Structure formats: structure tokens, C-alpha cells
Amino acid sequence: MVTVIFIAIASLIIASAVLVVISREIVRAALWLIATFFAVGALYLLLEAEFIGVAQVLVYVGAVSILILFAIMLTRQHERHEPAWRAGPWWIALAGVIGLAAVLITTIGAVPWRLTDDDLPVSRAPQLGTALMREYLLPFQLAAIVLLVALIGAVVIAMEERRRRTPTLADDIAAQRGAADRAEDGTP
Amino acid sequence: MMFQISDVPRLLPELMLAVLALLVLGSDVLERWADDPAARRERGRAAAQLTGIGLGLIWLVTLVQGGLAFTIAPAGAAGPLDALLSLGRNLQAGGAERGALLGAFATDGITVMARLLLIGAALVVALLAGDHLPDAHPAEFFTLLLLATLGMCVMAAAQELIIAFVALECSSIALYVLAGYSARQPAAAEAGMKYLLFGVVSSAVLLYGMSLAYGVTASIGGADGGPPRVNTSFAAIAEAVRVADVAQRGAVMLAVTLMIAGVAYKLALVPFHSWAPDVYQGASPTVAAFLAAASKTAGVFLLVRVLTAAFPDVAGAAGANGFTGWAALLALLALSTLVLGNLAALPQDVTRRLLAYSSISHAGFLALALLPLGGAAPLRDAASAALLYYLVVALIGSLAAFGALAALQAAGVADRLEDLAGLRQRNPLLAAVLTIAIASMAGLPPLAGFTAKFAVFVGAWEAGAAWLVVIALVTTVIALAYYLRVLRPIWMQPADDRPTVSVAPVTAVTLALAALALIALGVLPGPLWQLAQAAVLAR
Numbered sequence: 001m002v003t004v005i006f007i008a009i010a011s012l013i014i015a016s017a018v019l020v021v022i023s024r025e026i027v028r029a030a031l032w033l034i035a036t037f038f039a040v041g042a043l044y045l046l047l048e049a050e051f052i053g054v055a056q057v058l059v060y061v062g063a064v065s066i067l068i069l070f071a072i073m074l075t076r077q078h079e080r081h082e083p084a085w086r087a088g089p090w091w092i093a094l095a096g097v098i099g100l101a102a103v104l105i106t107t108i109g110a111v112p113w114r115l116t117d118d119d120l121p122v123s124r125a126p127q128l129g130t131a132l133m134r135e136y137l138l139p140f141q142l143a144a145i146v147l148l149v150a151l152i153g154a155v156v157i158a159m160e161e162r163r164r165r166t167p168t169l170a171d172d173i174a175a176q177r178g179a180a181d182r183a184e185d186g187t188p
Numbered sequence: 189m190m191f192q193i194s195d196v197p198r199l200l201p202e203l204m205l206a207v208l209a210l211l212v213l214g215s216d217v218l219e220r221w222a223d224d225p226a227a228r229r230e231r232g233r234a235a236a237q238l239t240g241i242g243l244g245l246i247w248l249v250t251l252v253q254g255g256l257a258f259t260i261a262p263a264g265a266a267g268p269l270d271a272l273l274s275l276g277r278n279l280q281a282g283g284a285e286r287g288a289l290l291g292a293f294a295t296d297g298i299t300v301m302a303r304l305l306l307i308g309a310a311l312v313v314a315l316l317a318g319d320h321l322p323d324a325h326p327a328e329f330f331t332l333l334l335l336a337t338l339g340m341c342v343m344a345a346a347q348e349l350i351i352a353f354v355a356l357e358c359s360s361i362a363l364y365v366l367a368g369y370s371a372r373q374p375a376a377a378e379a380g381m382k383y384l385l386f387g388v389v390s391s392a393v394l395l396y397g398m399s400l401a402y403g404v405t406a407s408i409g410g411a412d413g414g415p416p417r418v419n420t421s422f423a424a425i426a427e428a429v430r431v432a433d434v435a436q437r438g439a440v441m442l443a444v445t446l447m448i449a450g451v452a453y454k455l456a457l458v459p460f461h462s463w464a465p466d467v468y469q470g471a472s473p474t475v476a477a478f479l480a481a482a483s484k485t486a487g488v489f490l491l492v493r494v495l496t497a498a499f500p501d502v503a504g505a506a507g508a509n510g511f512t513g514w515a516a517l518l519a520l521l522a523l524s525t526l527v528l529g530n531l532a533a534l535p536q537d538v539t540r541r542l543l544a545y546s547s548i549s550h551a552g553f554l555a556l557a558l559l560p561l562g563g564a565a566p567l568r569d570a571a572s573a574a575l576l577y578y579l580v581v582a583l584i585g586s587l588a589a590f591g592a593l594a595a596l597q598a599a600g601v602a603d604r605l606e607d608l609a610g611l612r613q614r615n616p617l618l619a620a621v622l623t624i625a626i627a628s629m630a631g632l633p634p635l636a637g638f639t640a641k642f643a644v645f646v647g648a649w650e651a652g653a654a655w656l657v658v659i660a661l662v663t664t665v666i667a668l669a670y671y672l673r674v675l676r677p678i679w680m681q682p683a684d685d686r687p688t689v690s691v692a693p694v695t696a697v698t699l700a701l702a703a704l705a706l707i708a709l710g711v712l713p714g715p716l717w718q719l720a721q722a723a724v725l726a727r
Contacts, residue, residue, distance in 0.1 A: 107442045108400070110435035114407040114416060137191050138292050139351040142342060145206060146358045149335050152213070153365035156328050 005046060012039040026072055034065040051125040191290060197279070198295045201250045201303050202341055208242040209334035216327030232326030236318030239330040243311040250307060253279040254300030256722045291421045292348035294493075297726030301576055301719075302344030302489045305583055309482040310337040312587045312698055317474040319692035320598045323370050333478065336362035340482060344489035347497060349398045349420040352490060356394070360387050360454075363483060367471040379470025386453060386463040394450025400443035401425055401498065408432050422497035429501045437502065444499050444514050448521070451494075454487040455551045458525040468544035468590075473597050476540065477590030480547045481583045488554050488579060492572075496561050503562020507652025515562050518555045519656055525552030530663045533670045538603050542670060543589055546629055549667060550582050556660055557644040560651030569724050571647035574640075576720035581628065581640040581709060588625035588702035592618050595699065599689040605673060610683025617696055618689060619678050624703040628710070630671040631664055636709035643717075 016035040023029040037060035044053035132140045196203070212235050219231040251257060260276045288294045310333055322329045339358030346352035364387060368380015406418045408428040417424045429440050449460065456464035468476045495503070495514055504513015511519075529549030536542035557578050560571035595618055601607050611619040628637035641664065649657045691699075709716055 104442070107438045111404065111407065111439045112435070113403065134190055135290055135292070136350060138290055139354045142339075142351065142354045142358060145335060145338065146354060146361060149332065149358060149362045152328050152331055153361060156325050156365055156369070159325065
């Protein structure tokens with residue numbers, strides 16, 4: 001039963017992750033990313049890590065993906081840009097992926113992983129809290145500084161953004177009209 | 189295992205960095221905010237000066253507290269300096285305990301050395317940036333510089349996977365923003381974006397390796413046949429790796445490979461280097477100096493910690509007695525970096541791109557210096573000292589070279605090699621600094637670069653990687669060709685009617701001191717060598 005559920009969740013994760021990469025429309029990619037996050041949350045629940053599962057849904061599905069969607073909507077320009085770089089031939093990427101997957105699967109599959117631990121209590125949130133306040137105190141505090149850095153960085157980038165003049169839709173229509181007029185006049 | 193209040197002094201430099209960062213950020217509010225350039229410059233200067241003074245103070249505290257260079261004698265007769273002396277005595281007493289803090293943060297000699305190097309680099313960059321302020325948000329610039337330094341210092345002391353990763357992210361996120369700081373210039377925006385994308389991918393790779401290492405550790409029984417230790421500390425990983433069977437060793441090697449690949453991105457080792465030339469060229473030159481000097485140094489320290497503390501049992505060898513373990517991986521990386529980095533530098537016409545490739549090839553030397561760290565104790569200690577020595581010299585060299593380029597750019601000199609023509613007449617000081625830095629990078633004898641390269645070669649040779657040393661020697665000769673291409677316009681070509689170059693006084697003094705340090709360390713390598721050895725042995 002657990003295996004069936006696992007296979008269902010895992011195929012959902014892989015399928016939506018692939019769709020994130022191959023979606024042409026960036027909003028769709030973001031929505032598929034939300035699906036991936038959600039399925040990963042389900043995987044945590046299957047592993048009986050209910051705190052991380054709920055945190056995954058709250059933080060990634062709830063906050064991060066909404067942030068991504070906001071970022072797309074607030075910064076996206078009205079015209080669609082073709083990517084400036086040229087991707088290499090797809091079969092090179094495919095060969096690389098298959099080679100990497102082969103190495104990972106054979107190496108990881110050969111290890112007898114310890115998958116269960118009978119000593120763990122049913123609810124692990126108190127343990128998690130104790131660990132964060134004891135042996136993981138330093139990384140926990142440092143994470144606060146990381147958030148501060150991210151905050152300052154966001155302010156710096158966003159405030160810069162406001163000063164720069166980005167072309168609006170009206171500018172673009174005016175430019176297109178100008179181009180059309182010039183084409184009618186026959187001058188380059 | 190709990191954090192005691194008496195543990196606070198052991199984190200003193202890091203805490204001071206955090207406080208200084210907040211102080212710089214907060215004091216910016218008290219400045220005069222106006223839109224005219226004079227007010228903006230004034231505001232930037234204030235932030236730069238506060239950062240410079242604070243970093244100098246923190247550097248001194250670290251030097252006294254570390255106790256590597258000197259120990260203050262116990263209290264004697266009261267003298268005029270007694271208050272200062274007992275302050276120093278108290279500092280040293282607070283930093284003396286050596287076991288890792290919470291099993292996660294080592295405060296040994298290597299940490300002290302890393303702090304001195306990284307905080308020193310940040311100090312130099314802050315002094316240089318005071319004369320080349322960013323277009324906007326000067327206080328945030330220095331705050332991010334300080335917090336990046338904080339992350340790097342923690343990274344160099346990490347004894348545990350999670351703190352290593354969080355510290356790496358702390359410095360990386362700050363550096364992504366710094367690299368694209370003047371986002372109004374397309375080149376800087378491109379540099380920031382490229383650095384971000386490559387950095388995020390490398391972080392993911394590193395994290396995957398870390399999770400594998402953790403999983404393997406949690407699956408292997410304890411050394412005494414007991415249950416596995418579910419722990420992320422390097423000590424627990426090393427204990428598990430020691431008793432791992434063949435299949436588990438395979439997974440361990442996979443984890444090591446991924447972790448080395450993740451850090452190799454930060455070090456710009458070939459084939460993970462493709463971001464470096466664009467970022468060094470696009471970012472502002474002071475940030476490029478910080479990236480080339482401090483970020484690289486911190487990455488090397490992280491590799492030292494991970495490889496020697498967590499994976500000493502899969503070190504292997506890269507010479508006549510086998511080609512296995514992470515030594516072989518590093519040997520391959522060093523080989524590709526030395527060959528490709530030096531060859532790719534040959535046709536460059538843009539000075540900063542050329543120096544970026546030279547910085548890539550220096551990362552190859554660093555990989556070569558990391559090779560022997562898996563060996564037996566006396567060899568390993570000598571090699572660690574050689575690595576520290578090389579790090580110091582490379583750090584000063586890249587700060588001097590990129591700092592001179594920053595001064596040139598501030599004076600309006602364009603970025604191509606021919607724009608340096610006649611620099612000896614236009615500004616003798618900058619010409620001399622550039623020449624000394626480049627000659628030291630090339631490894632010419634009277635300068636520090638020669639001693640550093642020599643020490644690294646000896647270490648790698650004794651570890652059995654003689655073939656690699658021979659290749660490295662050949663690439664050093666090739667490197668002379670492009671280093672001379674920089675020096676030729678400076679000394680051989682006439683200035684014609686190009687204008688003279690003026691340098692701001694603080695920048696001039698900083699660069700002159702860096703160049704003098706390169707000469708002094710080359711002529712008198714003894715003191716630094718003893719310091720490096722003391723750092724290695726103070727565990």
C-alpha cells in the first residue's frame with residue numbers, strides 16, 4: 001500500500017518537475033513548480049515527518065510560489081523575449097542526464113540504506129525544536145543573518161529598479177507606429 | 189552539548205562583524221540625505237570610513253585573540269600599558285579553548301588564520317571602495333560586504349554540514365548582490381545574474397552531496413558495532429566512513445565528488461569556471477577583487493575542513509602509488525584548470541579578463557596544494573602550511589592587481605591592454621604595483637609568489653604527484669607569456685598623448701602597502717612560514 005502511494009507521489013513529482021523545465025510559458029512553469037512542492041510535501045507526510053510536511057506546504061506552496069508569481073507579474077515585460085542564449089543540441093543534454101542518472105542509481109541503489117528507526121517518537125516537532133536550540137543553535141542564528149542579507153539585497157535591487165526607466169506598453173506602441181510610418185515613407 | 193555564555197568570546201570576531209554590519213546600516217540613516225552628488229559622496233564616505241575603522245579594529249582583535257603571532261606574558265609589574273595588556277590577556281584567555289564549539293564551529297589555528305585573511309581582505313576592499321563608491325546604496329554595499337565576510341569566516345570554521353551550508357549561502361547571497369551592484373550598467377547586471385545562476389546550481393549540487401553524506405552516515409553502524417550516529421558533524425561522518433563497506437564507500441565517493449564539484453564552482457576550477465571571466469569583468473573592480481581574493485580563500489578553507497575532517501579515509505592518492513579517492517579528483521581538476529586556465533588567458537585583450545583567467549589558473553595551484561592533505565601527519569602538516577602560505581600570497585597578489593585595475597578604472601582608463609601604454613610615465617606608482625603583483629603571480633624569484641609556488645610544488649611532489657608538478661611547472665612558464673603581455677605596454681610602449689592617471693590617496697597607500705608586502709614576504713619568508721606552521725599545529 002505504502003509502495004503504491006509512494007509510486008503515485010513520486011511520479012507526480014517527476015512529471016511536474018519535468019513540466020516545470022519544458023513549459024514555454026513562465027507562469028505555467030511556476031504553477032507546475034507549486035505542484036512539485038505540494039507533492040514533495042506529501043512525500044514528507046508519507047515519511048511520517050509531519051512537521052516538515054506542513055512546513056513545506058506553508059513555506060513553499062504558500063509563500064515561495066506566491067512570491068515567484070508576484071515576481072513574474074511585477075517584472076515581466078509585455079513582449080516575450082526569445083532567450084538570448086542558444087541551447088546546445090538536445091541529445092547531448094539527454095546523454096548527460098542518462099549518464100548521471102545511471103551513476104546515481106547504481107551507486108545509491110547499491111547501498112543498504114537504513115530506512116526505519118524505531119527509537120523515534122511519534123511527534124518529532126519537539127525534538128526538532130530542541131535540536132535547533134541546542135546543537136544546531138549556531139546555524140539557526142546564522143540563518144537569521146542569511147535572511148537579513150537577502151532582505152538587504154532585495155531592497156538594493158528593487159530600489160535600483162525603480163530608478164531605471166523601463167519601456168511601457170505605450171512607449172512600445174509609439175515605437176511600433178513610428179516604425180510603421182517610416183516603412184510607409186520608404187525611409188529606413 | 190549546550191552553548192555557554194563563556195563561549196561568546198570564541199565567536200568574538202564573527203559577532204563583531206555582525207554588530208559592525210548593523211552599525212553601518214543603521215548609521216546611514218543619520219547621514220544627510222540629499223540628491224546632489226556631494227551629499228551622496230559624503231554619505232558613502234561615512235559608511236566606508238566606519239567600515240574601514242571597524243574592520244581594522246576587528247582584525248587587531250582577531251590577531252591578539254588568536255595568539256598565533258605572539259602571546260602576551262602574564263601580569264607583571266604595573267606599567268603604563270597595563271590596562272591594554274590585560275585587555276589583550278583577557279582576549280587570549282577567551283580564545284584559548286580549542287575543541288569545536290557545539291561540535292560545529294572549530295576555533296583552532298586554521299580558523300584564526302582564515303579570519304585574519306578574510307577580514308584583512310575585506311578591510312583592503314573597504315579601503316579601496318571608499319574611493320570607488322557604488323552609484324547608489326553605499327551603506328548597504330558595505331553591510332553586504334561585512335556580512336559576506338562573516339559568512340566566509342564561519343564557513344572556514346565549519347565542522348558540521350548544516351552550518352557549512354548556511355554559511356556558504358550567507359556569503360554567496362551577499363556576493364550575488366554585490367556582483368550586480370551597479371545594476372544600471374548592463375555588464376554589472378549580467379555579471380550578477382550569471383553569478384547567481386551558476387551559484388545556485390552549484391549550491392544545489394553541494395547540497396545533494398551533503399544529503400548523500402548524511403544519509404550514508406545514518407545508515408552505517410557505529411565504529412564500535414553499535415547503532416549509527418544520526419548526526420551531521422564531520423566527526424560522525426568520518427567515523428562512519430571508516431567502517432563503511434564497498435557499496436557504502438561508493439556512495440561516499442559520490443557524495444565527495446558532488447561536494448567538491450559544488451565548491452569547485454565557487455573556486456572557478458575548470459570545468460566549472462565559465463562564469464568567472466564575465467563576472468570579474470562585469471562587476472565593479474572592487475567587488476571583483478573581493479571575489480578573486482576572499483571568496484576563493486573561503487572556498488579553499490571549506491574544502492580543507494570537509495576533506496580533512498569528514499573524509500580523511502577516502503583521501504586516496506594521485507601518483508605512483510595509485511590514483512584513487514578525492515586526491516585523484518583534485519588532481520584531475522588541478523590538471524584541467526592549470527592547462528585550460530593558462531591557455532585561455534593567452535589570447536585575452538581585456539586586462540581584467542586576462543587577470544580573471546590568471547585567477548582561474550591560481551585556483552589550479554590551490555587544488556594542487558590541497559592534494560597532499562590526505563597524507564600522513566608530518567607531510568600533511570607541511571602541506572597545510574604551504575597551502576596557508578600560498579593563500580596569503582595569492583590573496584595579497586589579487587587584491588593588489590585588481591585594486592590597481594580599480595584605480596585605473598576610477599581614473600577613466602579603458603579596460604584593454606593597449607590602454608595601459610606608457611603607464612610608467614602616467615602614474616609610476618600604479619605601474620610599479622601592477623608590475624609587482626603580476627610578477628608575484630607569475631612566480632618570479634625575489635617576490636612572494638615564487639616562495640609560495642615553490643612550497644606548493646614541494647608538498648605535491650612529496651605526496652607523489654610528481655607528474656602534476658611537472659605539468660604545473662610547464663604551465664607556469666606558459667603563464668609568463670601572458671603576464672608579460674600586460675607588462676609590455678606599461679614599460680615598453682610610449683604614453684603618446686594619453687593623460688596622466690591620478691590615484692586617490694587612500695587607494696595609493698593601500699596598494700603600495702600590498703605591493704611592499706609581496707616584496708617583504710618574498711625576501712623574508714620566515715615569519716609568515718612560522719605563522720602558517722603555528723596555525724596548522726594549534727589544534
